[in-house]
Amino acid sequence: MAGHSKWKNIQNRKGAQDAKRGKIFQKMSKEIYVAAKSGGPDVESNAALRLAIEKSKSVNVPNDVIKRAIDKATGTGADENYEEVIYEGYGPGGVAVLVYCLTENRNRTAPNVRVAFNKNGGSLGESGSVGYMFDRKGRLFIERTESTDEDIVMMAALEAGADDIESTEEGFEIVTQPSDFLAVKESLEAEGVEFISAEIEMIPSMYTELSAEQEEQFEKMLEALEDDDDVQDIYHNAAE
Template identity: 60%
Template sequence: MAGHSKWKNIQRRKNAQDAKRGKVFMKLAREIFVAAKQGGGDPEMNPGLRMVIDKAKASNMPNDNIDRAIKKATGDLDGVNYEEFYYEGYGPGGAAVMVKVLTDNKNRTAAEVRHAFNKNDGNLGENGCVSYMFDRKGYLVIDRDMHEQDEEEVMLEAIEAGAEEMETSDETFEIYTEVDQFTSVKQALEAAGYTFETAELTMIPQTYNELDEEQAAKMLKLIDMLEDDDDVQDIYHNFEANEEVLEKLS
């Protein structure tokens, strides 16, 4: 997992930009819609929906918005149908990129995603061309400023709960789980009094592709352009750059 902190910092930058552009609630509503459509509108009986609702509340999404998305999915309100797709390709410098979308018009979304890659020295590829470079994992982030426990104590509790691995930095504890252990680990740590800055299932790259300043600048533009697309829910990549380059470009 080494190197993931640089990826995380870029993800944080992405999340901050999402919030600034006012896109978070709309994208979360789509996630809630799909989760409720697939597993039903009761979060107690639908762990996937429960997880997305927790994510929405962490982003301060109003309860009315959450309820409306569930009602649309369960037929209580008229709404469109969203389908989930992944697009795969290569960014500047050969960085592997996976794009998760929820769309009601696959042709429109495919054209827009392809345009973003082409405009930023990337190349949209076939399904499977980069997904083998990523592992699906549970990912939990605890803000160290919010908890007084030391690293050893948190690690012991995380491992006892069933976590696979933990990394630490000056700011956070980052905990990784297998997908089928994510909910039980999260619940066990919540019961122990921990709160999470991030709690999600995500795609973690197996290796990282370090880009120079010019390539990194183009890669960030690609990420920004994809994030501007309302259909794009998440972007996973194995891009990293040294701290000096990231600071210069941020």
């Protein structure tokens, strides 16, 4: 958001995740459960499960937690039914917000999300009200270090199908089509590259600037949404 680089935002998000480790584990377990239930437990044939596991490991979810979620999805707990629900709306200053939820009870989730918006200067919109401002893309962040070889990063990413690479003093931001995300990630991993973030996200095509007061209010709204057990991911177009 205003006054903060995207790199700083990633670091802040990682710190917030560390502070809410139990809740993060619960949310990632749910995501793994849904992926395993819909596509089976084999990560080689189930790309959604593979991505969910990699995302879980990036936030230090233990292997036994991952295994329990998969076992539950394919065993005695497979009768649970979560559905993905996407809420669209506006935050303070007209910021566009997408909220992705996994829930077994819409009647619980919808009011909770609405309250988080309404109490913090926002409002829920109709389906499609802000979704057109976002594109689903793979995005990988690589921090620049003394051992980083820019030519290797560029070559490996482009040859594997990356759409765009932005190189800055802090590192590299690589954008891919969702279908090319794993190929690009694996190509870079084969070169020994490590990521500070690697996910398929909803990336905004336009951004909204916030005042300091609006930014503070928006942070409170994000915190309220992140505290909801049904909320999996939040995307917005607040300027960084």
